[in-house]
Amino acid sequence: MDIISIEPKMLRGTVIVPPSKSAAHRAIIAAALSGEQCVLSNIAMSQDIEATLACMKALGGGFTYNKKKMQLCTVTEKKRKMSEKLVLPCGESGSTLRFLMPVSLLFGRPVRLTGCGRLLKRPQKPFMDLFAQKGIQCSWTEKHIELEGKLEPGIYRLPGNVSSQFVTGLLFALPLLEGDSEIQLTTELESKAYVDLTLSVLKDFGIAVKNEGYRRFLVHGKQSYGARNYTVEGDYSQAAFFLSAGALGCDIRCYGLKKDSLQGDKAIIEILKQAGAKIEFFDDGSIQARRTNCMHSVVIDAREIPDLVPVLAVVCAFCPGESRIVRAGRLRMKESDRLAAIASELKHLGLEITEGTDELIITGREVLYGTTVSAWSDHRIAMALAVAACRCEGEVQITGAKESVKKSYPDFFEVYQHLLQNGPETLLKFSQVITEETV
Numbered sequence: 315m316d317i318i319s320i321e322p323k324m325l326r327g328t329v330i331v332p333p334s335k336s337a338a339h340r341a342i343i344a345a346a347l348s349g350e351q352c353v354l355s356n357i358a359m360s361q362d363i364e365a366t367l368a369c370m371k372a373l374g375g376g377f378t379y380n381k382k383k384m385q386l387c388t389v390t391e392k393k394r395k396m397s398e399k400l401v402l403p404c405g406e407s408g409s410t411l412r413f414l415m416p417v418s419l420l421f422g423r424p425v426r427l428t429g430c431g432r433l434l435k436r437p438q439k440p441f442m443d444l445f446a447q448k449g450i451q452c453s454w455t456e457k458h459i460e461l462e463g464k465l466e467p468g469i470y471r472l473p474g475n476v477s478s479q480f481v482t483g484l485l486f487a488l489p490l491l492e493g494d495s496e497i498q499l500t501t502e503l504e505s506k507a508y509v510d511l512t513l514s515v516l517k518d519f520g521i522a523v524k525n526e527g528y529r530r531f532l533v534h535g536k537q538s539y540g541a542r543n544y545t546v547e548g549d550y551s552q553a554a555f556f557l558s559a560g561a562l563g564c565d566i567r568c569y570g571l572k573k574d575s576l577q578g579d580k581a582i583i584e585i586l587k588q589a590g591a592k593i594e595f596f597d598d599g600s601i602q603a604r605r606t607n608c609m610h611s612v613v614i615d616a617r618e619i620p621d622l623v624p625v626l627a628v629v630c631a632f633c634p635g636e637s638r639i640v641r642a643g644r645l646r647m648k649e650s651d652r653l654a655a656i657a658s659e660l661k662h663l664g665l666e667i668t669e670g671t672d673e674l675i676i677t678g679r680e681v682l683y684g685t686t687v688s689a690w691s692d693h694r695i696a697m698a699l700a701v702a703a704c705r706c707e708g709e710v711q712i713t714g715a716k717e718s719v720k721k722s723y724p725d726f727f728e729v730y731q732h733l734l735q736n737g738p739e740t741l742l743k744f745s746q747v748i749t750e751e752t753v
Contacts, residue, residue, distance in 0.1 A: 318696075318715040318727055320703040322684065325564040325733035328600070329556050331548035331571055333358045333384070335722055339366050339409045340512055341544045343417065343486055344519040345388045346375035350541035354386040357546055361721045365405035369414050372402050373421070399424045406431040406649060406721060412479035415441050415461065416487035419450065422464035431691065434459065436647045440472040440480045467493030467535050474503035474528070477644075481531070482512040489521045489537035497531040504617055504644075507578025514576055518542060547572045550579040551621050552723050553601075555697045557582055558625045560603030561591040562632055562705050566733060567600040581619050585626060588612050589633050611635030611678060616642035623674075624656045624698035630676040631665050632705055643672030649721070650692035659687040659699055663706060684708025693721040700730055 333356045343366065345352035357363070359379070367377055367386075376389030400423050404411040411427055411434075418425040434456050445452050448470075450463030470484055481497060488495040503509065506528055513523055520540035524532040548570030556566045573595065583593050583601070590608035595601055611633050616623050623642055630637035645652035657669035663682035668675040684706045689696035696715040703710035719726045 315714050316716040317686075318700070318712045320700060320710045320712070320730075320734070322703055322706045322708070322710065323734055324704060325556075325559050325566055325730070326736040327565075327733045328567045328569060329553075329729060329733070330569050331550075331553040331556075332723055332725070333546040334549040334577060335360065335362055335551070336409070336508065336511055336549070336577065337515065337546045338363055339407075339413065340482070340515040341546060342366050342370060342377075342386065343413060344515055344521075344539055345386075345541075345544070346370040346373070346377075347417070347486070347490070348388070348519060348539035348541050350388070352388045352541050353543040354388075355543070355545040356384050357386040358384060360724055361405055362407040362410065365403065365407040365410045366414075369402040369404060369410055372400055373414075373418065399426065401425075402427045404429045404433060406433045408433060408436060408477070409479055409482075411459075412438075412441070412477065413483045413486060415445075415459070416465060416483040419445075419461060419463060419465040420487055420490055424460070424462045427459045427461070428457065432647075432649055437476050440476050441483070444470060444472050465491060467491040467495045469496045469498060471498045471500055473501045474499035475501040478503060478505040478508040481509055485509075485512055485516060485523060485531065485533070488533040489516075489523070489535065489539075491535045493535045495533045495535065497533070499529050503528040505578060505620070507576060507580075507618065510576045511578075515544075518544060547575060547577075550575060550577045550582060552726075554579060554582040554622055555625050555701050555726075557586060557593075557601070557603040558629045559701045559704060561586050561589065561605055561609070561629050562701065563605045564704055564733070565602075565604075567596070567602045569598075569600045571599075571601055573601075578618055579622055582622055582626075585612070585614060585619075585622070586629065589629060589637075609633045611637040611676075613637070614639045616640065616645070620644050620648070620652075621694060624652055624694045625701055627656045627660060627667070627674055627676060628698050628702045630674075631660055631667070631678060631682065631702065632680070633678040635678055637676045637678065639674040639676070641672060642674065648692070648694075650690035650695060652692065652695065655688075655690040655692060655695045656698060659690075659695065660702065662687050663702060663710070680705075682706045684710045686711040686713065688712070689714040689718040691718055693718045693723065697723070697726055700727070 453460040592604040666677040696718040
């Protein structure tokens with residue numbers, strides 16, 4: 315297993331934030347479903363994006379990728395024919411699996427969706443129950459999902475509090491059916507911002523959906539995806555690690571983020587402000603978070619921002635007082651049990667942290683202590699621990715880190731190392747600030 319060794323220093327420099335993985339998944343699917351030539355710009359390859367591409371190819375799509383230009387083009391000529399039985403390799407990507415289950419049922423062919431890691435241990439029951447009600451044959455093991463049948467127009471009822479990805483999957487597929495359909499949610503929708511992002515991409519590619527208060531979505535049939543060129547915006551989920559490092563005392567400017575983004579993880583800005591950090595927006599479009607002498611404990615509701623919890627736990631670790639991250643139970647069914655993972659590893663670094671059923675209680679301190687910790691085969695745990703290492707006394711070794719980040723941000727540790735080389739040797743204490751201003 316790989317080991318990343320980090321000699322603690324403050325990070326300093328600039329970061330071009332990688333493209334939004336969430337937007338890229340959606341744009342790739344919409345472009346492929348158009349059946350026409352589209353150019354998608356600012357696409358970065360990761361294991362999750364490669365999984366979506368592999369599945370869309372299995373469904374008959376074709377792509378060319380220019381790594382230097384970070385451009386992906388859909389290919390309309392000489393399309394590959396779909397095999398009699400479709401096999402979609404979803405890797406460990408929850409978005410790929412849940413977005414494409416309904417899409418794969420458009421063709422009336424048997425389909426097998428495969429996964430690795432914890433993917434098929436994560437909740438899939440909303441779709442399994444829904445498809446069974448619609449007469450679609452379903453089987454589900456920890457190795458694959460088998461579906462046989464064809465999606466038909468109608469009313470689709472499912473809970474909204476398991477994952478918004480189930481809603482997105484239906485929103486991609488239902489417009490292509492012959493008749494009108496309706497999605498009805500039996501509980502309040504969580505992670506609404508991800509559905510907003512889906513609706514925005516659908517609109518960009520010519521698909522109309524009526525959203526009635528996030529409880530009903532009305533979808534006309536016989537629609538078609540139009541060809542268009544699309545540029546993927548920067549990823550707030552990944553920028554969160556560098557913005558959080560700024561709240562720990564690092565000096566990092568992030569480029570490539572849309573100030574008016576629909577991404578739910580844009581909430582990192584307001585949460586860091588609530589904890590006392592200063593957020594600066596510059597004329598060149600960059601964003602920077604700075605530590606101040608006003609840093610303090612906070613209560614964070616994780617219901618809409620589960621992916622931010624690992625790095626926010628790290629921020630809370632260095633905020634004086636007792637912080638709480640609440641309504642975070644969904645994190646137990648991610649790539650790892652993220653509540654257990656981040657609590658366990660921050661304890662190893664010397665933090666006083668209590669793990670509840672769906673919350674974390676964190677008592678902040680000035681510094682933690684270097685030791686060996688585990689990434690738990692989870693990209694967000696690996697990156698959060700790297701941020702924590704900035705304020706540790708002594709070397710931090712993270713096992714499995716480099717392999718873990720391939721899922722979403724393969725270059726993370728190269729970027730981190732560059733920032734580390736530029737950084738000062740000393741740690742900032744609670745009473746010290748980078749800027750003399752307070753918030």
